[in-house]
Amino acid sequence: MTKAEIQLIRALKDKRTRDDEGLFIAEGLKLVEEIRASEFPIRRIYTTRHDLVGADVERIEHKDMERISELKTASDTLAVVAKPNYKLQLSSIKENLVLALDGVQNPGNLGTIIRLADWFGIEDIICSTECADCFNPKVVQATMGAILRVRVHYTDNLAAFLRDAQRAGMPIYGTLLDGENIYTKRLTEHGVIVMGNEGRGLTTECRAELTERLYIPPYPADSPTSESLNVAMATGIILAEFRRPR
Numbered sequence: 001m002t003k004a005e006i007q008l009i010r011a012l013k014d015k016r017t018r019d020d021e022g023l024f025i026a027e028g029l030k031l032v033e034e035i036r037a038s039e040f041p042i043r044r045i046y047t048t049r050h051d052l053v054g055a056d057v058e059r060i061e062h063k064d065m066e067r068i069s070e071l072k073t074a075s076d077t078l079a080v081v082a083k084p085n086y087k088l089q090l091s092s093i094k095e096n097l098v099l100a101l102d103g104v105q106n107p108g109n110l111g112t113i114i115r116l117a118d119w120f121g122i123e124d125i126i127c128s129t130e131c132a133d134c135f136n137p138k139v140v141q142a143t144m145g146a147i148l149r150v151r152v153h154y155t156d157n158l159a160a161f162l163r164d165a166q167r168a169g170m171p172i173y174g175t176l177l178d179g180e181n182i183y184t185k186r187l188t189e190h191g192v193i194v195m196g197n198e199g200r201g202l203t204t205e206c207r208a209e210l211t212e213r214l215y216i217p218p219y220p221a222d223s224p225t226s227e228s229l230n231v232a233m234a235t236g237i238i239l240a241e242f243r244r245p246r
Contacts, residue, residue: 001046006067006068008021013137024137025140026079041082045079065078070137098124099117100192105198106198109232110142111141113125113235114147115146122239126154178213178215189242193238198230
């Protein structure tokens with residue numbers, strides 16, 4: 001590997017460089033093979049393996065892989081991949097169920113939510129700019145390949161998006177302590193589900209745009225319990241309820 005290649009890959013751990021270069025990194029043979037089979041253009045694949053071949057593949061020494069890997073234990077394969085350029089159009093999603101994330105900052109949580117979206121057939125996630133970057137290497141790893149199938153969009157005014165979605169006829173769901181029991185509430189097949197920040201929940205601006213307020217009750221209802229659920233865990237419960245056959 002050249003010094004310039006090593007410097008670029010290491011710099012791609014920073015969001016500003018990823019944005020400037022339009023690139024991100026992905027590690028692990030399984031994930032890289034998924035990317036090769038997708039429509040995501042690959043700039044270069046670096047590997048210590050001898051059985052991985054192709055015009056875009058470069059075999060490197062293990063010591064070089066350790067220098068460029070983001071993992072605690074370096075994988076045997078790393079790819080430099082072009083970021084997709086998605087165009088969000090409300091008209092194309094207004095009949096769908098979509099997720100909106102209001103300041104979800106933990107990379108592991110974001111990656112898990114993207115993976116959950118993939119499992120439950122959610123094709124689009126709209127994030128506030130306060131959310132973690134979906135192409136952060138830790139997020140990419142946590143998605144387990146779901147980042148290739150779920151379109152993640154960013155907006156600097158999530159409340160305005162929710163307002164526009166409401167005007168387009170989409171119900172806006174959010175979870176609050178004073179909401180209706182999600183297990184008895186009638187849920188629609190389309191709409192926007194808004195999930196809040198790990199510590200503060202939904203912002204005042206986004207909360208004002210909700211048309212439906214949900215609550216995930218503890219069990220039993222009157223017993224001492226944890227103060228709240230992890231945002232990714234709560235997302236999984238909510239999506240499972242929305243996809244339950246009625």
